[in-house]
Amino acid sequence: MTTLTGIAASPGIGIGPVHVVDAQEVAVHDGQIAPEAVPGEQARFRDAIAACREDVRELREKIALETGEEHARILDTQIAILEDPDAMDQTQASIAREGRGAAFCYRRILSDVAARLEESDDEYYRVRALDIRDVKRRVLHRLGGTESRSLRDLKMPSLIVASDLPPSEMATAPREKILGFLTDLGGRTSHTAIMARARGIPAVVGLKSAMSAAREGAIALVDGTRGIAIFDPDPDTLEEHRRKQRRYEEISAQRGALRGQRCVTKDGLAIHLAANLEVPEELPGIQEHGADGIGLYRTEFFYLSRHTLPTEEAQFHAYRSVVEAMSPQPVVIRTLDVGGDKFASYLGTPVERNPFLGVRGIRFSLKREDIFRTQLRAILRAAAFGNVRVMFPMVIGLEDFRRARDIVEEVHGDLRMEGVPTPEHVPLGVMIETPASVFAIDLLAREADFVSIGTNDLIQYTLAVDRGNEAIAEMYEPLHPAVLRAIRAVVEAGQRHGIRVGICGEMAGEPLYVVLLVGLGLVDFSVSPYLVPEIKTILHSCDSNEAAVLVKECLALGTPSEVRAVVTEFMHRRFPEHFLA
Amino acid sequence: MVEQQVVIQNRLGLHARACSVFVKEAAKYASHITLAREELEVNGKSILGVMMLAAERGAELIVRAEGADETQALAALVQVVNNKFGEE
Numbered sequence A: 001m002t003t004l005t006g007i008a009a010s011p012g013i014g015i016g017p018v019h020v021v022d023a024q025e026v027a028v029h030d031g032q033i034a035p036e037a038v039p040g041e042q043a044r045f046r047d048a049i050a051a052c053r054e055d056v057r058e059l060r061e062k063i064a065l066e067t068g069e070e071h072a073r074i075l076d077t078q079i080a081i082l083e084d085p086d087a088m089d090q091t092q093a094s095i096a097r098e099g100r101g102a103a104f105c106y107r108r109i110l111s112d113v114a115a116r117l118e119e120s121d122d123e124y125y126r127v128r129a130l131d132i133r134d135v136k137r138r139v140l141h142r143l144g145g146t147e148s149r150s151l152r153d154l155k156m157p158s159l160i161v162a163s164d165l166p167p168s169e170m171a172t173a174p175r176e177k178i179l180g181f182l183t184d185l186g187g188r189t190s191h192t193a194i195m196a197r198a199r200g201i202p203a204v205v206g207l208k209s210a211m212s213a214a215r216e217g218a219i220a221l222v223d224g225t226r227g228i229a230i231f232d233p234d235p236d237t238l239e240e241h242r243r244k245q246r247r248y249e250e251i252s253a254q255r256g257a258l259r260g261q262r263c264v265t266k267d268g269l270a271i272h273l274a275a276n277l278e279v280p281e282e283l284p285g286i287q288e289h290g291a292d293g294i295g296l297y298r299t300e301f302f303y304l305s306r307h308t309l310p311t312e313e314a315q316f317h318a319y320r321s322v323v324e325a326m327s328p329q330p331v332v333i334r335t336l337d338v339g340g341d342k343f344a345s346y347l348g349t350p351v352e353r354n355p356f357l358g359v360r361g362i363r364f365s366l367k368r369e370d371i372f373r374t375q376l377r378a379i380l381r382a383a384a385f386g387n388v389r390v391m392f393p394m395v396i397g398l399e400d401f402r403r404a405r406d407i408v409e410e411v412h413g414d415l416r417m418e419g420v421p422t423p424e425h426v427p428l429g430v431m432i433e434t435p436a437s438v439f440a441i442d443l444l445a446r447e448a449d450f451v452s453i454g455t456n457d458l459i460q461y462t463l464a465v466d467r468g469n470e471a472i473a474e475m476y477e478p479l480h481p482a483v484l485r486a487i488r489a490v491v492e493a494g495q496r497h498g499i500r501v502g503i504c505g506e507m508a509g510e511p512l513y514v515v516l517l518v519g520l521g522l523v524d525f526s527v528s529p530y531l532v533p534e535i536k537t538i539l540h541s542c543d544s545n546e547a548a549v550l551v552k553e554c555l556a557l558g559t560p561s562e563v564r565a566v567v568t569e570f571m572h573r574r575f576p577e578h579f580l581a
Numbered sequence B: 001m002v003e004q005q006v007v008i009q010n011r012l013g014l015h016a017r018a019c020s021v022f023v024k025e026a027a028k029y030a031s032h033i034t035l036a037r038e039e040l041e042v043n044g045k046s047i048l049g050v051m052m053l054a055a056e057r058g059a060e061l062i063v064r065a066e067g068a069d070e071t072q073a074l075a076a077l078v079q080v081v082n083n084k085f086g087e088e
Helices: A035-067 A069-082 A085-098 A102-118 A123-144 A167-172 A191-199 A235-259 A280-288 A300-304 A312-326 A362-367 A369-385 A398-417 A435-439 A441-447 A455-463 A481-497 A511-519 A529-540 A544-555 A560-574 B016-026 B047-052 B070-082
Strands: A002-005 A007-010 A013-021 A158-162 A178-183 A203-205 A219-223 A228-231 A272-277 A294-298 A330-334 A387-392 A428-432 A450-454 A500-504 A524-527 B002-007 B032-037 B040-043 B060-066
Touching (some): A007 A191, A013 A178, A013 A235, A035 A085, A035 A102, A069 A191, A069 B016, A069 B047, A085 A102, A102 A123, A123 B047, A158 A219, A178 A191, A178 A219, A191 A203, A203 A219, A219 A235, A235 A529, A272 A280, A272 A529, A280 A312, A280 A529, A294 A312, A294 A450, A294 A500, A294 A524, A300 A312, A312 A369, A362 A369, A362 A398, A369 A387, A369 A398, A398 A441, A428 A435, A435 A441, A435 A455, A435 A481, A450 A455, A450 A481, A455 A481, A481 A544, A481 A560, A511 A529, A511 A560, A524 A529, A544 A560, B002 B070, B016 B047, B016 B070, B040 B047, B060 B070
Parallel strands (some): A013 A158, A158 A178, A178 A203, A272 A294, A272 A524, A294 A330, A387 A428, A450 A500
Antiparallel strands (some): A002 A228, A013 A219, A219 A228, B002 B060, B032 B040, B032 B060
């Protein structure tokens, strides 16, 4: 059994045999052609381009009918590439000048452009390189007289594994034969992700080593909600995911009805169930799944998907569109959190011996005040269009918080002087993700307007376990007594000082833990948008008193495995339809 | 020859769809059309060329047109950019 983690690109669970799509380069004859053959070769090239254009147009019509005009437009790029006058002229000129075949000349021109786009730091441009390669493959197949192997010819329903999938393949794949997509490359905004979401097919992208883990015909599973792929799963894992699959389908069927319902426990405790936002493209999913605002708007995307600093204007428009769309619900914008495992060379993040204990989060922003001030200006301007809160990452105590707050106040003052509209007060909060911020929570809670527990880092720093390290990955245990005590301490300090305590990170969105977290006193969650309906259904039938009893029992236990056993038994007994059915 | 500076205003910059809208409009005119960003100047009717500019939101570009219908071409293309390629 091999488990890989990637980017959750399209929700749902798919289980079945693997089909590996190997997008091999088409073999091209690179020999010379006779001078008298040049006009014929040029004509053959023009015919091939015309035929391909016809094919893509037909495909575009098909997609427009099946998934809508909006997705069909993805292929407009390919049509435009096929109509590109420079590529036409240069190919025909090369055939004449060099006496080489059309396939050779066309391939070289398109490969050059694709290679240059692939160098880009911007995901949008890297994705475009895939369009170019897709067109190239199509034209070369046409010129070579071979028909490309395609997902249309799939014999049985399969999980498709590829390094990346061109949009034409994504579109022609018959829905009933595709159980899911697993790709090594790609991000949330890649074609694979967008098309999979549009067609309701589970997908995980950015898996890095799926191609080497996959064996043709062997059983695998994809959990597109959590971003996990498992190859050759053992029987228990398989059974667990079959159950999750049934549950996911049931909840999807009720999603429309759930969207309008408030998130309240059986005994009337109101829970604020917000969603995390990583890239702007996720906004429709957040609205569709009925989240109460955005509890964690990660802003790294603007910085890491490009090669120059994003301007104030660009950030302002991006924040504003999200803030406006969610208004009057709150949007918690976390300031830039680079460092650790997130770098961009142009930001000048230093090479560090221990980056997770280095210039991360607010530490970077306080060293690069120019970047920080630009971001704050954009956020404060966007705040005029809705309900914005600002949160600082990696704070270890009052000193960082006060310095960050002072800069916010200065920037706010500048904007007022300039006559730029901003709200009177923008709440400032701290992400609780270091043990220091837990121990100093009484100090932080006195001055911060709110805090939010970032579980991924809090668990890693509290337990001193790098979960990327396979040798100790099983020690990364959200139910460790130390983690539960840390959460309890933060919640209690929040209650004493009358500030909101939120929780985000994967632990917050794991259905198995939700009752325990409510019992610990949390009423403010931020989870992956796709998990909102499931968490909501559990909370609807949970009672805050039973949650308190569960917590009392768990806090008396000595080891993570004892806690896990009790929580698992409780959740199975209370919510068999979620965990056992 | 006529030219005008434009600023890319749509959220995603001059991404693929915006590029195809631009070249489609450019193709309607007989004039030779180019798009320049700093030293890089490309054929405004070639999507591969326009994509190479990798122009993000806020990027400043110069549209140039030369030919019988250059004035109309320039006006139409500047409008395409200022209308955010008809997408927002």
